[in-house]
Amino acid sequence: MEVYSWEWIKQQWNDFRISKKHQHLPEASLIADKSSTAMFNLAGMQQLIPYFSGKRHPLGNRLFNIQKCVRTVDVDEVGDATHLTMFEMMGNRSLGDYFKKKSIQRSRDFLTSKEWLELDPNKLAVTIFQWDENAPRDDESAWYRKEAGVQKISYLWADDNRRSPGPIGPCGPDTEIFYRIGEWDLPPADSDVSSDPDNWMEIRNNVFMQYYRDEEWNLTKLSAQSVDTGMGFERMAMVLQNKTSPYDTDIFQQAIHSVEKVLGISYSNHTKHIRIITDHCRTSLSLIAENIQPSNEGRWYVLRMLIRRMYYNIVLLNDTVDIWALAEQLTSFFGFTENNKTILLKEISQFQKTLKNGQKEFEKILQSTTDKVIAGKDIFKLYDTFGFPRELTKELAQERWLTIDEAWFYKALEEQKNRSRQATKGKFSIDIDRSNYTQDIPETFFVGYDKLEQEGSLLLKDFTVKDQRVLIFDRTPFYAEWWWQTGDRGVVMLNPWEELQIIDVKNYEWVFLHFVE
Numbered sequence: 001m002e003v004y005s006w007e008w009i010k011q012q013w014n015d016f017r018i019s020k021k022h023q024h025l026p027e028a029s030l031i032a033d034k035s036s037t038a039m040f041n042l043a044g045m046q047q048l049i050p051y052f053s054g055k056r057h058p059l060g061n062r063l064f065n066i067q068k069c070v071r072t073v074d075v076d077e078v079g080d081a082t083h084l085t086m087f088e089m090m091g092n093r094s095l096g097d098y099f100k101k102k103s104i105q106r107s108r109d110f111l112t113s114k115e116w117l118e119l120d121p122n123k124l125a126v127t128i129f130q131w132d133e134n135a136p137r138d139d140e141s142a143w144y145r146k147e148a149g150v151q152k153i154s155y156l157w158a159d160d161n162r163r164s165p166g167p168i169g170p171c172g173p174d175t176e177i178f179y180r181i182g183e184w185d186l187p188p189a190d191s192d193v194s195s196d197p198d199n200w201m202e203i204r205n206n207v208f209m210q211y212y213r214d215e216e217w218n219l220t221k222l223s224a225q226s227v228d229t230g231m232g233f234e235r236m237a238m239v240l241q242n243k244t245s246p247y248d249t250d251i252f253q254q255a256i257h258s259v260e261k262v263l264g265i266s267y268s269n270h271t272k273h274i275r276i277i278t279d280h281c282r283t284s285l286s287l288i289a290e291n292i293q294p295s296n297e298g299r300w301y302v303l304r305m306l307i308r309r310m311y312y313n314i315v316l317l318n319d320t321v322d323i324w325a326l327a328e329q330l331t332s333f334f335g336f337t338e339n340n341k342t343i344l345l346k347e348i349s350q351f352q353k354t355l356k357n358g359q360k361e362f363e364k365i366l367q368s369t370t371d372k373v374i375a376g377k378d379i380f381k382l383y384d385t386f387g388f389p390r391e392l393t394k395e396l397a398q399e400r401w402l403t404i405d406e407a408w409f410y411k412a413l414e415e416q417k418n419r420s421r422q423a424t425k426g427k428f429s430i431d432i433d434r435s436n437y438t439q440d441i442p443e444t445f446f447v448g449y450d451k452l453e454q455e456g457s458l459l460l461k462d463f464t465v466k467d468q469r470v471l472i473f474d475r476t477p478f479y480a481e482w483w484w485q486t487g488d489r490g491v492v493m494l495n496p497w498e499e500l501q502i503i504d505v506k507n508y509e510w511v512f513l514h515f516v517e
Contacts, residue, residue: 004240006251009233010066012117013090016110017064022092025065030086030290031299039299040070044091045207045228051095052170052209054224064092066233070283072302075309078279079272081245082201085306086283088233096224101144103206103227107177108148111204117240123180125152125192125200129173132158134219135211138173145175152187154194170222172210179203179239203239204231215465247275255282258329263318273313278330280310284344285336294347297446298510307347308354312389315355323348358388362396369402376408383409384416437463438472443510445475448488452477459494469516471500478514480507 002008014024028047032040041047044067051057067089077083094103112121126145131137135158142153178200180187193200209226211219234246241249247256255278256267267274287303294304314321324345331341365378374397382388390409397404441461447454454477461472471492481487487505492514494500501517 004237006233006237006249009117009236009240010090013064013066013110013231016116017092020062020106022062022064023059025059025063025093027065027067030068030070030286031292039302040072041067042069042071043067044069044089044230045093048093048095048228049169051093052222052224052226052228053212054096054222057095061095061097062093063095064090066090068286070287072306075306079276081247082235084234084246084279084283086279086286090231090233090236092227092229094227096226099225099227100141100206100208103208103229104141104144104175105148107204107206107229108150111177117236119179119239120186121149122186124150125154125178125180125187126150127154127156127176127178127193129175130155130157134217135173138175138208141173141175141206141208152192154192156194168213168215170209170211170226171213171219172208174205174207176202176206177204181239181244201235201239202232203235205229245275247278252278252282255330255333258333259326262326262329263314263321265317270317273317276313277310280306280313281327281330281344282334284310285331285334285340288340288343289336293343294350298507304347307344308351308387309389311348311351312355312392316391316395354387355392358382358386358392359396361386362388362393366400372402374402374404376405376412379404379406379409380412383413437461437465437470438508438511441472441511442474444473444512446477446479446512447475448477448479471502471514471516472511473514476505476512476514478502478505478512480505480512 018024025047028041030041032042032046044065045052048057048063057063068086069089070086072085074083075085078085108121110116111119111124128142128145129135129138137155142155145153176193178193180191181199181201187196187199190196191199207228207230209228210222212222213219234249234251237249237251238244238246243249246252256274259274259277260267265274284303284306287299287306292300292303294300294307296304311323314323314326327341327345327348331338331344361382365374365382369375369378374393379390379393382393383390390404390406394404394406438461454475457473457475459471460474461470463470478488478490481504488502489504490502492500492502502514503517504515506513506515
């Protein structure tokens with residue numbers, strides 16, 4: 001096994017944690033469970049939330065694993081040097097066992113000792129939780145960082161250096177380790193994360209679960225003090241292989257070479273597009289392996305969006321490509337089955353029809369365009385009504401020596417999102433611990449595609465949070481808020497003498513919450 005290869009890095013991680021008497025925790029599904037407000041598993045610690053509050057884990061109180069996570073909030077940034085939609089988190093946990101001193105020392109040992117990763121300690125800097133109205137400055141962690149030999153220490157506020165899995169539940173101060181990625185071989189004496197953030201990259205964190213935060217945001221000290229640490233696998237490969245991007249490591253390079261070969265182009269000339277293609281293909285195949293298939297709702301829609309975004313980036317590079325050959329190579333490289341490839345290609349085939357319809361509409365727009373600029377309202381109509389990507393509209397316009405009014409398009413897109421945000425502000429923008437109220441409740445069956453009224457729905461839950469009444473039914477015709485599309489309003493008759501106004505509906509892991517006026 002080659003030193004610093006991705007296989008070597010994972011083996012080092014496993015060997016180090018086993019040497020510290022940790023038990024391997026099986027990897028959780030990419031799909032978040034009902035204890036989370038998320039669609040996907042966003043962090044390695046997500047499956048352990050109950051155990052940070054004191055519940056005993058069957059594997060013991062020292063655990064480690066490498067967990068695949070999906071985050072699409074920054075999907076528009078994918079294509080730059082750092083953003084990925086799926087990443088692997090190398091994590092270890094202490095559940096009421098060791099705490100700050102041992103956790104900080106072991107983090108340092110794994111990164112810098114000759115037996116393990118052997119990073120240059122002079123290229124490390126850390127951040128420490130400053131303080132806020134609820135908790136004091138974490139001077140204890142700062143002391144242990146100094147004791148471990150770290151000199152570059154920055155104090156940051158709670159927005160940057162406190163972690164929690166949700167608005168309610170276990171939480172605590174966070175201290176993060178950064179690695180120097182700037183032009184200098186060694187960082188200047190006055191450079192740290194606070195003064196020179198662009199030249200430092202976070203590679204590891206230690207979260208100390210000291211408190212429990214309730215619905216009023218009050219903190220109480222947990223009886224069992226726990227630790228959650230995380231280290232980005234792709235970033236670690238980037239550092240150890242001396243690359244400027246995870247895409248340039250051996251995690252992605254073979255897939256990138258496949259894209260170059262099939263499309264007949266070079267990575268150096270089309271870096272952003274090829275990064276999007278490889279990233280989205282990797283994530284899409286991983287989601288398909290979790291029995292998700294492309295559709296128009298929730299996580300199924302996210303998969304559809306990723307596949308379609310992957311494909312239109314392919315079209316921008318080569319609209320005559322043999323998509324079957326490319327899918328064959330990428331599926332094989334990322335280690336997925338023939339069935340995964342079939343689902344991927346089926347969605348691409350459907351999207352090809354969408355593109356044809358969008359191109360027809362584009363030609364109609366051209367006939368009514370009298371100047372050299374395609375109006376923003378027309379670009380937005382193609383995008384919003386026909387599902388036609390803005391990037392393709394721009395490409396087609398450039399082929400005809402035209403430009404598009406992108407400023408108007410982005411303004412309309414932001415206004416659409418703002419309308420959704422405003423609709424849910426006020427007394428309905430309340431953070432509630434929804435998992436407390438949806439425990440053991442089955443997913444709501446949505447009938448609104450076929451009808452606007454539903455008789456005989458079973459009321460499963462009727463509860464109030466901060467003077468806001470919420471109803472949960474087994475089935476409903478009310479559409480729940482999704483992205484910038486607001487939830488439905490209407491009337492529900494619980495019985496002949498009780499008529500209630502539904503003013504908003506929210507989807508929490510496919511349990512629909514009906515907010516009553």
